[in-house]
Amino acid sequence: MEFNRIHTRKDMCMLKKRKKDLIFIFSILIFAVFLLLIQRVYGNAQGEADMVKITVDQKLYGTYDLNKNQTITIQNDLGINTIQIQNKDVWMEEADCPDGYCKEQGHISKNKQTIVCLPHKLVVEISDVSEKSESDSVDIIAN
Numbered sequence: 248m249e250f251n252r253i254h255t256r257k258d259m260c261m262l263k264k265r266k267k268d269l270i271f272i273f274s275i276l277i278f279a280v281f282l283l284l285i286q287r288v289y290g291n292a293q294g295e296a297d298m299v300k301i302t303v304d305q306k307l308y309g310t311y312d313l314n315k316n317q318t319i320t321i322q323n324d325l326g327i328n329t330i331q332i333q334n335k336d337v338w339m340e341e342a343d344c345p346d347g348y349c350k351e352q353g354h355i356s357k358n359k360q361t362i363v364c365l366p367h368k369l370v371v372e373i374s375d376v377s378e379k380s381e382s383d384s385v386d387i388i389a390n
Contacts, residue, residue, distance in 0.1 A: 296358040296373045299337055301330065304368040313337070313373065325367040337371060339364065 301308040303323060311319060311332060318340065319330045328349070329341040338354045339362050349364035355373055362371040 296335075296356070296375050298374055299330075299332060300372045300374050302370045302372075308369075321367075321369065323367075325369075328364055328367055328369055330362075330371055337362070337373060339371070342367065 297313050299311045299313055301311070301319065301321070303321060304325075308321060309319070311317065313332060313335050316333045319332070321328045321330070326343045327341070328339060328344075331338055331340040336354045336356050339349045339352065342349050342364055344364055344366040346366065349362055349367075349369070352362045355362060355371070358373055358375055360373050363369070
């Protein structure tokens with residue numbers, strides 16, 4: 248009979264552990280669902296994207312209307328890049344960089360999405376008109 252009591256205590260401990268484990272796993276799942284809901288609600292509320300901002304070597308090269316179909320060719324001492332804008336979709340059509348990763352990044356169409364060509368120090372970013380340009384914003388340190 249002593250054996251049964253010990254065995255029963257072990258079973259009780261195991262049941263308590265399993266219950267705590269299940270509560271822990273369930274809590275993590277609820278938290279994950281909560282984070283996904285927050286991302287869905289606030290992630291899509293980024294505003295309508297209407298422009299493409301291109302920077303070369305951290306200097307603004309130009310801003311282009313996302314609603315206008317056009318081809319932008321950028322040629323400098325680092326190389327040549329051809330960016331295509333069509334039907335609110337942007338992609339790197341051609342680039343003579345050695346790795347070609349910028350062409351593999353595919354099409355972008357949503358606010359804050361970027362295409363980066365590291366060898367040519369080129370960044371293509373979709374943004375909305377309501378954003379302030381860097382020159383309009385106030386530097387907190389310098390005022």
